Structures are given as structure tokens and as C-alpha cells.
Amino acid sequence: MLAEIRACRKCADLPAGPRPVLRAAPGARILLAGQAPGIRVHETGIPWNDPSGDRLRQWLGVEKDVFYDPARIAIVPMGFCYPGTGRSGDLPPRPECRATWHSRLVPMLGDVELTICIGQYAQAWYLGGRRRATLTETVGAWRDYAPGLLPLPHPSGRNNGWLKRNPWFEADVLPHLRARVAALLQ
Numbered sequence: 001m002l003a004e005i006r007a008c009r010k011c012a013d014l015p016a017g018p019r020p021v022l023r024a025a026p027g028a029r030i031l032l033a034g035q036a037p038g039i040r041v042h043e044t045g046i047p048w049n050d051p052s053g054d055r056l057r058q059w060l061g062v063e064k065d066v067f068y069d070p071a072r073i074a075i076v077p078m079g080f081c082y083p084g085t086g087r088s089g090d091l092p093p094r095p096e097c098r099a100t101w102h103s104r105l106v107p108m109l110g111d112v113e114l115t116i117c118i119g120q121y122a123q124a125w126y127l128g129g130r131r132r133a134t135l136t137e138t139v140g141a142w143r144d145y146a147p148g149l150l151p152l153p154h155p156s157g158r159n160n161g162w163l164k165r166n167p168w169f170e171a172d173v174l175p176h177l178r179a180r181v182a183a184l185l186q
Helices: 002-006 039-044 051-060 095-108 120-130 135-140 157-165 167-185
Strands: 030-033 073-075 114-118 149-152
Touching: 030 120, 030 167, 051 157, 051 167, 114 120, 114 167, 120 135, 120 149, 135 149, 135 167, 149 167, 157 167
Parallel strands: 030 073, 030 114, 114 149
Antiparallel strands: none
16 A cells, blocks of 8 residues: 555645655554644655654654654554645645545554644544644643543644644643553554
8 A cells, every 4th residue: 555655646636746744653652643744854755754754853852763653653644645735834735635635544553552742733634523623722732532542733833833832732632642652662
């Protein structure tokens, strides 16, 4: 299936062209569901290979070798290809990936015990009607989704203001996240 996804050309009209970026393998106990690759990730083909990824690894409390081991952590964004840039940053993930691949791929990851929903698009898909009215409310209700799901804001520097306005995230959510990740990776 991964070879089929990597060969996908459904989004051949993308400005930078298609280049599906994901990592997954049987045995992964953690699923990182983000938005879509940025341009740097598109260019390198390595997921979360940017400052957002540095922050995400810090949030998780894992080193790169663990983070990039697909048998431990599956990285399956809502859109596998870089969607291009809009007026206020990268465009949303294209719906083709979700519609074509997610319902087939995610069930194959049968050992996943924690899905980390990063940003509003992953939260919309994985939380569905359980999602709250805003990202802040959804992340603030993180206990309601435990133990199998954990919503997070995107670790982008664009969210520094959000992080400053919501100190409970660092005080409450991150210690839980690190402890849960550590327990699952033992």
C-alpha cells in the first residue's frame, strides 16, 4: 500500500507536483496525524523535517531516531503532498488523500493505541462530531478523548501567540503527552 500511495498522482496539478510524504509500518503504536507537508518537507521527502518538527519532537519527548522509526511511530498526514501557498500560509490539505487512502491505510495500522491529531484538519477527521467549536476548546478538552486520541495545536511558529495565550497547554497537556508516548514506546 505504501508503494501505491507514493506512486499516487491524483494531485498532479499541485504547484510543486505530487510527492506523497508519509511513514508507517506494522507495529506502530502511535499515529501522528498532521495536516500536509510544507515545502521543506516536500523537497526532502522527510516528514516533519522543519522547525515545526523540531518542536513536535520536543513536545513528544523523543529523539529523531525514535520519531522516524515507522514501526514505532506512524506519520500519516491528512494530505500527503504539499498543497501550495495561500494568502496566510500553506493551503489546507487536499481532500483526495483522505478520501482515497485514509480509510484503507489506517485500519492496517492495527497496533496503534494513540492517535495524535495535530491541527484542525486531523481533528475534524478523527474526532468528527466530538470535536469542539474551536481548536482551543478541542485541545482544552483533551481528557475527553483519552486514552486513544489526543488533539494538539500545530507546532508551527505561527502558533507562538496561541501557546502564550494558553499556558495550560504546556503545563497540563505536554506532561501527559510525554508520559503517554514514553509508555507506548517502551
